[in-house]
Amino acid sequence: MSTLTFEEAQQFRVGPNFQIEDVDPAATPGVNDVDTAFHAFDQELDSLQECLYANGRAGNEKAGSVLLVLQGMDTSGKGGIIRHVIGETMDLQGVHVHAFGRPTEEEAAHDFLWRITPHLPQPGQVSVFDRSHYEDVLVQRVRQMAPPEEIERRYGAIVDFENELAANGTKIIKVMPHISRAAQEKNLRKRIERPEKHWKYNPGDIDDRRLWSEFMAAYQIAMTRTSTDNAPWYCIPSDNKTYCRTVVKTLLVDAFRSLNLDWPAGDFDKDVELERLANS
Amino acid sequence: MSTLTFEEAQQFRVGPNFQIEDVDPAATPGVNDVDTAFHAFDQELDSLQECLYANGRAGNEKAGSVLLVLQGMDTSGKGGIIRHVIGETMDLQGVHVHAFGRPTEEEAAHDFLWRITPHLPQPGQVSVFDRSHYEDVLVQRVRQMAPPEEIERRYGAIVDFENELAANGTKIIKVMPHISRAAQEKNLRKRIERPEKHWKYNPGDIDDRRLWSEFMAAYQIAMTRTSTDNAPWYCIPSDNKTYCRTVVKTLLVDAFRSLNLDWPAGDFDKDVELERLANS
Numbered sequence: 001m002s003t004l005t006f007e008e009a010q011q012f013r014v015g016p017n018f019q020i021e022d023v024d025p026a027a028t029p030g031v032n033d034v035d036t037a038f039h040a041f042d043q044e045l046d047s048l049q050e051c052l053y054a055n056g057r058a059g060n061e062k063a064g065s066v067l068l069v070l071q072g073m074d075t076s077g078k079g080g081i082i083r084h085v086i087g088e089t090m091d092l093q094g095v096h097v098h099a100f101g102r103p104t105e106e107e108a109a110h111d112f113l114w115r116i117t118p119h120l121p122q123p124g125q126v127s128v129f130d131r132s133h134y135e136d137v138l139v140q141r142v143r144q145m146a147p148p149e150e151i152e153r154r155y156g157a158i159v160d161f162e163n164e165l166a167a168n169g170t171k172i173i174k175v176m177p178h179i180s181r182a183a184q185e186k187n188l189r190k191r192i193e194r195p196e197k198h199w200k201y202n203p204g205d206i207d208d209r210r211l212w213s214e215f216m217a218a219y220q221i222a223m224t225r226t227s228t229d230n231a232p233w234y235c236i237p238s239d240n241k242t243y244c245r246t247v248v249k250t251l252l253v254d255a256f257r258s259l260n261l262d263w264p265a266g267d268f269d270k271d272v273e274l275e276r277l278a279n280s
Numbered sequence: 281m282s283t284l285t286f287e288e289a290q291q292f293r294v295g296p297n298f299q300i301e302d303v304d305p306a307a308t309p310g311v312n313d314v315d316t317a318f319h320a321f322d323q324e325l326d327s328l329q330e331c332l333y334a335n336g337r338a339g340n341e342k343a344g345s346v347l348l349v350l351q352g353m354d355t356s357g358k359g360g361i362i363r364h365v366i367g368e369t370m371d372l373q374g375v376h377v378h379a380f381g382r383p384t385e386e387e388a389a390h391d392f393l394w395r396i397t398p399h400l401p402q403p404g405q406v407s408v409f410d411r412s413h414y415e416d417v418l419v420q421r422v423r424q425m426a427p428p429e430e431i432e433r434r435y436g437a438i439v440d441f442e443n444e445l446a447a448n449g450t451k452i453i454k455v456m457p458h459i460s461r462a463a464q465e466k467n468l469r470k471r472i473e474r475p476e477k478h479w480k481y482n483p484g485d486i487d488d489r490r491l492w493s494e495f496m497a498a499y500q501i502a503m504t505r506t507s508t509d510n511a512p513w514y515c516i517p518s519d520n521k522t523y524c525r526t527v528v529k530t531l532l533v534d535a536f537r538s539l540n541l542d543w544p545a546g547d548f549d550k551d552v553e554l555e556r557l558a559n560s
Contacts, residue, residue, distance in 0.1 A: 047476075050476075051476070057479055058479050082371070082372055083371050083372070086372060087368070087370070087371070087372045088367070088368050090367070091362070091363050091367070092362055092363070092367045092372060092375065092377045092408075093359070093377055093379060093410070097372045099373060130373070185557060185560075188557055189554070189557060192546075192553045192554055193550070193554070195543045195545075195546075196327075196330075196331070196334075196543045198543060198544065198545065198546030199334035199335075199337055199338050199544045199546070200334075201548065201553070202548075203548050203553060203556070206553070206556045206557060206560050209557075209560045263476045263478060263479065264478065264479045265475075265478065266472075266475075266479070266481060268472075268481065268483050270472055270473070273472045273481070273483060273486070274472055274473075276483070277472065277486060277489075280465075280486050280489045280490050
């Protein structure tokens with residue numbers, strides 16, 4: 001119970017019968033010592049990501065890449081995943097993090113996937129999206145910022161887009177850190193009360209909070225429509241943030257392993273180089 | 281002796297009388313428990329960098345920024361500084377790391393500072409350079425890749441360039457992790473012998489190693505010519521990598537502190553928002 005297995009992490013995968021209200025945001029199944037479990041895979045993840053990066057640097061076009069999409073309500077723990085799962089374990093040189101905010105005028109003038117493309121991972125790289133192209137079927141649906149038929153079109157466009165990425169060797173993991181309304185209230189209160197957290201607070205957060213059930217319905221639809229073998233969604237309990245991070249780390253290790261990479265062969269003769277070194 | 285003070289870190293600053301051969305790469309002055317010292321400032325650095333990032337996000341044009349330049353011989357520990365000092369403590373969303381390799385044809389066709397500019401930090405951001413514009417006065421000098429009068433011109437151009445950055449609010453710290461020739465031999469041997477390190481090895485590394493004293497002379501000149509109040513150089517013993525990282529972390533904390541930032545004020549009325557939250 002101090003390690004979460006790959007199988008246990010898969011219980012959060014969004015399948016055809018997924019119902020968001022079946023996921024208890026406060027649950028921590030499979031783990032009783034979450035602080036230990038969180039670090040169980042550190043060495044392996046470190047090494048796997050370095051190996052991916054090494055393959056990219058060595059020019060292996062088939063190295064593959066990893067894309068982690070984070071999409072959740074305010075204070076659900078997206079930033080903490082980036083900081084603690086990605087930052088503490090991976091080599092920054094192989095990682096690209098991008099936060100997608102409100103589209104700029106130029107971005108809004110293009111198809112919704114246009115602004116995503118420049119941030120996709122190259123071979124050997126990991127990209128992490130803090131919010132993503134799913135904004136265009138979540139907040140845009142809830143706030144009716146696009147006509148229903150356009151929203152409808154986007155689900156299919158996303159599936160096609162992600163299938164194409166997968167065909168080009170990108171392992172895609174999509175995560176909704178799922179917090180309860182009660183936990184969000186506590187988190188927002190901290191942001192309002194503590195000066196060092198003010199910058200994270202926006203009065204609009206309360207407006208979104210008032211539309212909680214509409215957002216949950218939009219997540220339900222978006223995740224069931226776009227959770228595929230190539231790009232599965234995971235709806236992960238996040239009231240206990242370390243638990244959520246542990247699941248994400250486990251999913252990442254599994255994804256990296258499935259790339260099946262070896263260390264790139266050196267482009268040199270070992271004995272010759274040892275001799276040259278000895279004589280240098 | 282389990283914390284390195286700001287004053288102790290300053291002993292490595294390159295001043296007008298600096299002689300590179302006076303720096304013992306194996307020394308670890310001021311610290312006897314280096315693993316403890318390395319973590320002494322973690323909480324503060326985390327908080328200071330978040331505060332800088334928060335100011336940037338809040339649109340504070342005077343937030344300032346930080347630029348860490350890393351320039352050293354092969355295996356001197358540049359990558360480890362990025363991984364352990366930057367990655368483990370800072371929020372990736374506020375950090376930009378760029379490795380400068382051999383210039384592309386397009387880059388080589390421009391002035392040597394042209395390729396640097398896009399990677400400079402914006403207000404609120406930290407940029408880390410793994411190698412830098414100093415390549416153009418180090419390897420280019422040693423290997424005579426540019427005429428002497430052009431190399432000569434570059435020292436002045438760099439000082440002007442960095443003064444301009446500083447005038448725009450960028451705190452600049454330039455670090456040469458200084459390893460001994462003997463320590464490099466051990467490190468290179470590992471890279472040749474261990475399959476998981478092959479990707480870091482290039483036979484050209486031995487060619488550079490054979491020019492060790494020429495490189496040291498080039499570092500000596502470059503650092504003394506360009507170490508200014510606005511952009512000081514630090515030549516830091518790096519045979520003990522954790523010691524070197526501890527000094528770099530200490531210098532960073534000092535730099536962040538000198539930005540004198542407060543948490544950005546919230547753009548909202550606290551009581552109103554607490555009321556709205558309670559009613560949401």
